[in-house]
Amino acid sequence: ERALEAIRKMLSLEALVRRDGQRISVAAEDLVPGDIVFLQSGDKVPADLRLIEIKNLQIDEAVLTGESVAVEKSPAPVEDEAVIGDRTCLAFSGTFVSYGQGIGVVTATGGDTEIGRINRMLSEVEELTTPLLRQIAGFGRTLTAGILGIGLVTFLVGFFFRGYEFGEIFLAVVGLAVAAIPEGLPAIITITLAIGVQRMATRKSIIRRLPAVETLGSVSVICSDKTGTLTRNEMMVRAVVTPAGRYEVTGAGYAPTGDILRDDKAVDVEQHGDLMEIVRAGLLCNDAVLRRGEDAEWKLEGDPTEGALVTLAMKASLNVNDLGKDYPRTDSIPFESEHRFMATLHHNHSGNAYIYLKGAPERVLGMCAKQRTADGDTEFDAEKWREVFQGIARQGQRLLALAVSAVPQEKRDLEFGDVQDDMVFLGVVGIMDPPREEAINAVKECHSGRIRVKMITGDHALTAVSIATQLGIGDGETVLTGEELEKMSDEELAGRVSDVDVFARTSPEHKLRLVRALQAGDQVVAMTGDGVNDAPALKQSNVGVAMGIKGTEVSKQASEMVLVDDNFASITAAVKEGRTVYDNIKKAILFILPTNGGQAFTIIAAIAFGMTLPITPVQILWVNMVTAVTLALALAFEPMEPGVMRRPPRRPKQPLLSGFGIWRIGFVSALLVATTFGFFTWEYARESSIELARATAVNALVVGQIFYLFSSRFILEPSLSWRALTGNRYVLGAIGLIVLFQLAFTYLPPVQHLFGTEGLALATWGKLILAGLGIFILVEIEKAIFRKCGKAPDRV
Numbered sequence: 038e039r040a041l042e043a044i045r046k047m048l049s050l051e052a053l054v055r056r057d058g059q060r061i062s063v064a065a066e067d068l069v070p071g072d073i074v075f076l077q078s079g080d081k082v083p084a085d086l087r088l089i090e091i092k093n094l095q096i097d098e099a100v101l102t103g104e105s106v107a108v109e110k111s112p113a114p115v116e117d118e119a120v121i122g123d124r125t126c127l128a129f130s131g132t133f134v135s136y137g138q139g140i141g142v143v144t145a146t147g148g149d150t151e152i153g154r155i156n157r158m159l160s161e162v163e164e165l166t167t168p169l170l171r172q173i174a175g176f177g178r179t180l181t182a183g184i185l186g187i188g189l190v191t192f193l194v195g196f197f198f199r200g201y202e203f204g205e206i207f208l209a210v211v212g213l214a215v216a217a218i219p220e221g222l223p224a225i226i227t228i229t230l231a232i233g234v235q236r237m238a239t240r241k242s243i244i245r246r247l248p249a250v251e252t253l254g255s256v257s258v259i260c261s262d263k264t265g266t267l268t269r270n271e272m273m274v275r276a277v278v279t280p281a282g283r284y285e286v287t288g289a290g291y292a293p294t295g296d297i298l299r300d301d302k303a304v305d306v307e308q309h310g311d312l313m314e315i316v317r318a319g320l321l322c323n324d325a326v327l328r329r330g331e332d333a334e335w336k337l338e339g340d341p342t343e344g345a346l347v348t349l350a351m352k353a354s355l356n357v358n359d360l361g362k363d364y365p366r367t368d369s370i371p372f373e374s375e376h377r378f379m380a381t382l383h384h385n386h387s388g389n390a391y392i393y394l395k396g397a398p399e400r401v402l403g404m405c406a407k408q409r410t411a412d413g414d415t416e417f418d419a420e421k422w423r424e425v426f427q428g429i430a431r432q433g434q435r436l437l438a439l440a441v442s443a444v445p446q447e448k449r450d451l452e453f454g455d456v457q458d459d460m461v462f463l464g465v466v467g468i469m470d471p472p473r474e475e476a477i478n479a480v481k482e483c484h485s486g487r488i489r490v491k492m493i494t495g496d497h498a499l500t501a502v503s504i505a506t507q508l509g510i511g512d513g514e515t516v517l518t519g520e521e522l523e524k525m526s527d528e529e530l531a532g533r534v535s536d537v538d539v540f541a542r543t544s545p546e547h548k549l550r551l552v553r554a555l556q557a558g559d560q561v562v563a564m565t566g567d568g569v570n571d572a573p574a575l576k577q578s579n580v581g582v583a584m585g586i587k588g589t590e591v592s593k594q595a596s597e598m599v600l601v602d603d604n605f606a607s608i609t610a611a612v613k614e615g616r617t618v619y620d621n622i623k624k625a626i627l628f629i630l631p632t633n634g635g636q637a638f639t640i641i642a643a644i645a646f647g648m649t650l651p652i653t654p655v656q657i658l659w660v661n662m663v664t665a666v667t668l669a670l671a672l673a674f675e676p677m678e679p680g681v682m683r684r685p686p687r688r689p690k691q692p693l694l695s696g697f698g699i700w701r702i703g704f705v706s707a708l709l710v711a712t713t714f715g716f717f718t719w720e721y722a723r724e725s726s727i728e729l730a731r732a733t734a735v736n737a738l739v740v741g742q743i744f745y746l747f748s749s750r751f752i753l754e755p756s757l758s759w760r761a762l763t764g765n766r767y768v769l770g771a772i773g774l775i776v777l778f779q780l781a782f783t784y785l786p787p788v789q790h791l792f793g794t795e796g797l798a799l800a801t802w803g804k805l806i807l808a809g810l811g812i813f814i815l816v817e818i819e820k821a822i823f824r825k826c827g828k829a830p831d832r833v
């Protein structure tokens with residue numbers, strides 16, 4: 038639990054504040070009353086705030102008030118007596134911004150906040166249970182019922198037909214129950230899961246809910262956002278097309294080094310009014326800030342798409358700071374992926390007011406009535422521009438169209454109605470966002486593990502197909518757009534969804550329909566998301582994956598897993614770990630259950646033959662709780678098998694133990710019974726003391742376990758190799774520890790007294806080791822036979 042807690046702390050809340058005149062992000066616990074905090078949709082409010090400025094701010098206060106409808110906020114004061122739900126001028130810590138933006142002053146933090154005061158736990162305590170653990174618990178109950186039944190029969194047989202004393206047979210039956218129940222198994226499974234979670238954290242995926250570890254192993258479809266997850270999210274403007282002509286831009290990243298070319302010659306931006314205007318529009322309708330860090334690297338704060346426009350403006354030698362001062366912003370409509378545009382209102386010092394707009398070109402086309410050319414504003418040919426857009430999109434660039442309109446000076450508020458239809462089109466920019474190298478490999482790996490990768494993006498269909506093709510997703514032409522998707526019924530979509538891998542111009546609610554359609558076809562879906570509106574799709578998917586860097590608090594809250602680096606490759610790494618965890622749990626089960634089987638059958642056999650018990654109940658507890666657990670724990674650290682991504686995902690309903698598993702447990706149980714029982718009768722027949730015979734039997738069992746542990750490292754692969762012997766140092770460590778334990782168990786007088794044992798002769802050890810080696814060889818032969826019969830590891 039502590040391991041998981043530490044990992045969860047990695048997801049601590051951040052707040053955007055103004056300090057020393059600069060917007061910076063600080064940890065929520067470092068906030069103090071008086072801090073100015075910026076809120077935007079998707080944020081979790083980091084402290085109690087008095088709102089001083091808002092833009093369409095709506096906050097979901099369900100955690101505090103239970104009211105599921107978001108509350109519209111306003112800076113206007115409210116009545117003194119207003120109850121919490123009516124205090125619309127406050128934003129409360131722990132609630133979620135569902136829409137709009139706002140600025141507030143911190144009035145209370147931590148325990149002094151409303152939520153702190155009413156002493157509600159903000160983060161609900163995670164229950165440490167998973168479907169697998171529940172399956173095990175169910176298995177345990179069936180086992181217990183079975184054992185009670187067998188115990189009763191054994192008791193009756195022993196007491197009435199074999200002439201045992203009541204006390205003796207009672208103890209024997211208790212011993213049988215203790216022997217058959219794998220007491221250590223739940224602990225091993227929980228620990229294996231927790232180790233999986235820790236391993237995933239080192240590979241940049243943080244698991245928020247434990248069951249996700251198992252589910253990851255059976256994921257059959259990964260739906261991923263494009264921007265930033267599959268691509269690098271380091272955007273650079275490559276092309277600018279205005280009504281007057283086409284420009285190419287050179288350079289790399291956000292550094293403002295590079296030229297703007299026309300016909301392969303660098304242009305003087307002053308000479309090209311069209312270019313100047315579109316660049317200026319891009320800079321004004323923009324919230325991103327580029328700063329030069331101490332290492333001389335250019336760092337972006339804000340949206341990468343907008344960062345690319347700032348770099349473009351710098352390449353065009355525009356003075357970024359002066360422009361903002363000359364055209365101060367009066368109001369804005371922020372970008373949201375539903376409406377796909379952003380608009381700002383500016384008033385310059387000569388008394389003119391302008392609206393600047395940028396957004397997805399199809400959106401912007403519909404809002405424009407004219408276009409700006411060198412000879413003034415002329416008629417606008419939407420069809421011609423559509424072709425231009427397609428040309429840029431085909432090269433895999435994302436499109437952003439820009440427009441402007443002059444408005445009366447009195448205009449102070451910007452509404453949706455102001456950008457409906459009379460904007461003047463300035464042109465379009467094509468932005469490069471290359472695929473991540475590691476994502477290309479990760480997609481390949483997914484395909485080899487028979488996991489379908491689907492790309493879901495808000496971008497243009499042609500941009501999407503081009504990038505998808507570079508990543509190896511889809512067939513290079515099939516694409517379904519949000520518009521087409523909207524026209525389909527759920528059934529039609531369910532029929533189509535398995536053939537299409539690229540979804541373009543989608544909005545967040547389409548994601549929810551996609552997940553449902555995939556799940557209707559029995560797929561186990563992992564879905565990525567970052568915005569507030571992605572939350573329903575993240576919740577619906579089997580594994581919701583939120584972005585650690587650009588993801589909103591709401592999306593993280595709704596997801597099972599958070600990617601620290603927003604990188605698609607980390608999902609694949611997590612899936613691999615998920616499969617490994619499941620493998621390791623299976624290995625641990627196949628290792629531990631034969632011990633129980635071996636002991637239980639030894640006791641049943643003894644009673645059936647009317648013999649003294651070869652192992653006493655305390656000795657059984659020793660074997661189950663000490664030796665079996667210590668050895669099995671080493672399997673939790675088993676490294677990933679090389680073929681882990683070359684087999685299909687596990688079917689979620691697949692039972693824990695297949696027919697093969699039951700065979701293996703029965704087979705090894707029989708081998709362990711043979712050695713344990715064999716050594717006991719051999720030693721007893723030599724007229725040794727019962728203590729010595731029992732000590733020999735227990736040691737035979739433990740030596741058998743030690744040898745079987747090497748075999749258990751691979752379910753079907755051979756263990757006759759140097760790698761099998763040394764590949765997991767925890768195995769060697771566990772064996773070293775068990776050897777010490779067994780020596781104490783056998784030779785240390787107080788322990789001898791406790792467990793009723795006696796020291797073994799040296800020669801006996803030689804025989805025990807030979808017997809152990811025999812078990813190892815027989816299991817290896819069994820593996821070889823199954824491999825020969827073509828048994829695939831994933832069917833195990």
Ligand code: ATP
Pocket residue numbers: 262263264265340342343372373374377378379395396397398435436437438493494495496497
């Ligand atoms: P995904 O992460 O799902 O791939 P996306 O980044 O491709 O998402 P959105 O962010 O919804 O999708 O962007 C969709 C379109 O909206 C873009 O193709 C672009 O034309 C436009 N757009 C993106 N960012 C902005 C912005 N800051 N201002 C104006 N328009 C934008």
